[in-house]
Amino acid sequence: FSAVDVIRAKRDGGQLDDEQIDWVIAAYTAGEVAEEQMAALAMAVLLRGMTPSETARWTKAMVESGKTLDFGSVGRPTADKHSTGGVGDKITLPLTPLVAACGAAVPQLSGRGLGHTGGTLDKLESIPGWRAELSDTEIARNLRGPGAVVCAATEDLAPADRKLYALRDVTATVESIPLIAASIMSKKLAEGTESLVLDVKCGSGAFMKDLDQARELARALVDIGAANGLRTSSLITDMSAPLGRAVGNALEVDEAVEVLSGGGPPDVVELTVRLAREMLAHAGIGDVDPADALADGRAHDKWREMIRAQGGDPAAELPRAQHVEVVSAPESGTLTGLDAYRVGIAAWRLGAGRARREDAVQHAAGVRCLVKPGERVTAGSPLLELHTDSPDTIPAARESLEGASEISGADRTSTPLILDRIA
Numbered sequence: 001f002s003a004v005d006v007i008r009a010k011r012d013g014g015q016l017d018d019e020q021i022d023w024v025i026a027a028y029t030a031g032e033v034a035e036e037q038m039a040a041l042a043m044a045v046l047l048r049g050m051t052p053s054e055t056a057r058w059t060k061a062m063v064e065s066g067k068t069l070d071f072g073s074v075g076r077p078t079a080d081k082h083s084t085g086g087v088g089d090k091i092t093l094p095l096t097p098l099v100a101a102c103g104a105a106v107p108q109l110s111g112r113g114l115g116h117t118g119g120t121l122d123k124l125e126s127i128p129g130w131r132a133e134l135s136d137t138e139i140a141r142n143l144r145g146p147g148a149v150v151c152a153a154t155e156d157l158a159p160a161d162r163k164l165y166a167l168r169d170v171t172a173t174v175e176s177i178p179l180i181a182a183s184i185m186s187k188k189l190a191e192g193t194e195s196l197v198l199d200v201k202c203g204s205g206a207f208m209k210d211l212d213q214a215r216e217l218a219r220a221l222v223d224i225g226a227a228n229g230l231r232t233s234s235l236i237t238d239m240s241a242p243l244g245r246a247v248g249n250a251l252e253v254d255e256a257v258e259v260l261s262g263g264g265p266p267d268v269v270e271l272t273v274r275l276a277r278e279m280l281a282h283a284g285i286g287d288v289d290p291a292d293a294l295a296d297g298r299a300h301d302k303w304r305e306m307i308r309a310q311g312g313d314p315a316a317e318l319p320r321a322q323h324v325e326v327v328s329a330p331e332s333g334t335l336t337g338l339d340a341y342r343v344g345i346a347a348w349r350l351g352a353g354r355a356r357r358e359d360a361v362q363h364a365a366g367v368r369c370l371v372k373p374g375e376r377v378t379a380g381s382p383l384l385e386l387h388t389d390s391p392d393t394i395p396a397a398r399e400s401l402e403g404a405s406e407i408s409g410a411d412r413t414s415t416p417l418i419l420d421r422i423a
């Protein structure tokens with residue numbers, strides 16, 4: 001094989017065959033296909049697309065570039081969830097112990113935040129003592145014990161994706177649906193879960209800004225799962241406004257614990273329960289109602305067990321920001337919109353996120369949305385709270401929030417949280 005032939009074939013709109021795909025991914029991982037060649041191929045894929053069968057094969061080749069985990073011995077069906085990322089999306093925190101409390105084992109290999117979207121590991125690391133890095137033996141032990149693990153993916157899972165994602169990031173080739181779908185699914189297939197529910201976010205705070213694009217990505221993800229023998233379904237959910245009221249690491253942990261205690265914002269509860277139902281149905285225990293496990297405290301008990309199993313103290317005080325400032329409502333009326341992207345950027349500027357992979361995050365930083373879309377405000381009353389340990393970030397955060405709120409004299413027509421389901 002020659003990299004130039006593979007690039008040329010895709011450049012000219014051709015379909016790559018299995019052998020070409022297997023070769024190019026393996027050779028790229030081994031350093032035999034150069035970065036500039038892979039960059040050209042990624043751009044050709046972005047411009048020309050890939051068929052579902054090419055995408056499925058591309059994914060399989062990326063899975064086979066590294067090792068795969070196998071949780072066949074945990075004695076319970078395994079189910080996982082992946083979100084394409086949003087603002088205030090802390091759903092993994094209540095969902096993982098909830099589904100485990102209902103009888104499935106949840107291996108949730110997660111990431112850190114980059115840019116305006118938060119990362120699950122950054123959130124949990126605000127709990128004193130909690131450890132994201134686990135060995136394969138610890139993951140298997142915790143799946144057999146609490147049945148719930150949220151931890152970092154190790155370097156040896158889908159290394160082709162790791163390399164390719166970094167390349168796409170600097171060559172304007174992230175925004176290709178087949179490449180995004182293959183990237184997400186390669187990590188999930190390597191992780192060895194038996195079933196997967198995808199939460200494809202749609203709206204200003206998400207990768208996919210409109211419903212057609214979100215449907216296309218959801219379809220690509222579900223097709224890859226099916227082609228690789230993984231029970232997969234996908235919900236498309238709204239990310240035009242932040243999920244819940246809390247955006248930022250410790251603030252989101254607090255909100256997740258509220259949900260586990262039977263309270264919390266209705267949108268977070270609704271999505272948690274809905275995703276739990278999907279996961280339990282895939283795991284063959286669809287007759288168990290997750291709403292009961294949330295109401296009677298079993299999910300909260302499981303949360304404590306899961307946090308302790310990774311060295312954390314579930315009773316410890318979470319970090320609090322040294323500096324809190326209020327953003328007031330500019331006028332009176334109904335809050336008809338709160339732009340997720342702008343709120344995400346504000347939280348990021350306050351210190352909740354990182355600009356470079358190696359940066360540290362501030363655990364206490366973020367934004368609390370005191371008013372949610374649909375609720376009424378009066379001019380000058382508190383709308384948002386800015387939390388940070390670095391007061392010098394406040395002006396930039398305020399600037400990114402300009403125009404984030406939409407206030408109207410008319411009532412807001414309520415928009416559904418769950419926009420579609422693709423299976």
Ligand code: URA
Nearest residue numbers: 165179180181183184
């Ligand atoms: N998330 C991923 O894991 N990969 C992508 O390509 C985009 C988002």
